Amino acid sequence: MKIRTPLATFFIVLCFSAVAYAQTAQQYFDAGLKHYKNKDYARAIESYTAAIRLEPGSTAAWYNRGQAYYFLGNCIAAVSDYSNAIARDAKNVNAYFQRGLCKKRLGQIAAAVEDYTTAIGLSPTDATIWYNRGISRKELGSDDLAIADYSEAIRLSPRYAKAFINRGAVYFKQKKYKEALADANKGIELDPTSAEAWNNRGVLYSAIGTYDRALADINEAMKLRPDYPKAYLDRAIAYTRMGRRDLAIADLDHAIKLDPAYRGAYLMRGAVRFDRKEYALARADFEKVLALDPGNKLATKGLAQLKALGQ
Numbered sequence: 001m002k003i004r005t006p007l008a009t010f011f012i013v014l015c016f017s018a019v020a021y022a023q024t025a026q027q028y029f030d031a032g033l034k035h036y037k038n039k040d041y042a043r044a045i046e047s048y049t050a051a052i053r054l055e056p057g058s059t060a061a062w063y064n065r066g067q068a069y070y071f072l073g074n075c076i077a078a079v080s081d082y083s084n085a086i087a088r089d090a091k092n093v094n095a096y097f098q099r100g101l102c103k104k105r106l107g108q109i110a111a112a113v114e115d116y117t118t119a120i121g122l123s124p125t126d127a128t129i130w131y132n133r134g135i136s137r138k139e140l141g142s143d144d145l146a147i148a149d150y151s152e153a154i155r156l157s158p159r160y161a162k163a164f165i166n167r168g169a170v171y172f173k174q175k176k177y178k179e180a181l182a183d184a185n186k187g188i189e190l191d192p193t194s195a196e197a198w199n200n201r202g203v204l205y206s207a208i209g210t211y212d213r214a215l216a217d218i219n220e221a222m223k224l225r226p227d228y229p230k231a232y233l234d235r236a237i238a239y240t241r242m243g244r245r246d247l248a249i250a251d252l253d254h255a256i257k258l259d260p261a262y263r264g265a266y267l268m269r270g271a272v273r274f275d276r277k278e279y280a281l282a283r284a285d286f287e288k289v290l291a292l293d294p295g296n297k298l299a300t301k302g303l304a305q306l307k308a309l310g311q
Contacts, residue, residue, distance in 0.1 A: 025054040041068040059088040075102035093122040127157035161190035195225035206238040229258040279311035
């Protein structure tokens with residue numbers, strides 16, 4: 001590791017000092033690598049911190065410590081370390097990419113897009129960066145830009161199952177069902193173990209009224225991932241469209257059991273209970289949604305409808 005040391009009056013002292021410190025910093029760095037590979041991230045951080053203290057100009061030490069923080073879930077500290085790595089190496093594509101991932105986790109979606117865009121400029125053939133920028137652009141509501149990013153990821157990596165799955169979801173949102181179905185089919189072909197791919201296709205079939213296929217696909221998603229609350233919500237929606245509200249309620253109960261903070265499940269259960277004239281239970285569900293998501297428009301509307309009925 002290269003060391004920046006102050007000027008010394010004796011050349012022999014400067015040389016000796018530099019070699020000694022370089023070995024110590026390198027040893028700490030190597031220890032950090034060992035701990036990191038063993039997924040002992042706390043000890044990795046300790047070692048990288050020691051390396052940085054001795055050699056603050058080390059891009060690798062800052063970046064690697066950022067990675068350790070990232071895997072411990074401390075994205076605030078990780079962003080700081082990635083920024084320090086970038087300050088020392090403005091072309092560090094991995095630091096921009098990882099900082100983008102962290103910023104997205106922190107809810108800084110637009111800032112994440114900026115980092116992904118910089119990373120793409122440095123490494124335009126990396127499909128993973130295009131894919132992740134697509135995810136963030138979708139969250140920003142820029143659906144056409146998200147599709148463009150997913151499409152580029154697919155062009156660069158034609159067997160990128162997740163890119164097909166995510167692009168299909170955006171097409172579905174846009175009600176481009178033909179394109180959505182083609183992407184869902186391709187996603188399943190490339191990764192038949194993806195619960196999300198099967199579930200997405202089931203949701204599409206449900207939307208167009210092909211309920212037998214919808215239930216078959218969602219059931220397959222549940223087999224692959226029994227703890228998948230969204231699959232239970234989506235099957236409940238299909239059951240509701242089929243008029244099988246008892247089954248819908250059972251699925252929504254299970255979705256909430258899997259995820260007690262699942263707003264969508266409470267909202268849907270409230271709507272089904274409203275239709276069944278179970279007004280007190282519907283009110284409880286809408287109020288739960290508002291407790292989890294203050295100002296939720298659909299829950300507010302549901303409570304207003306109950307009030308209009310004198311309930």
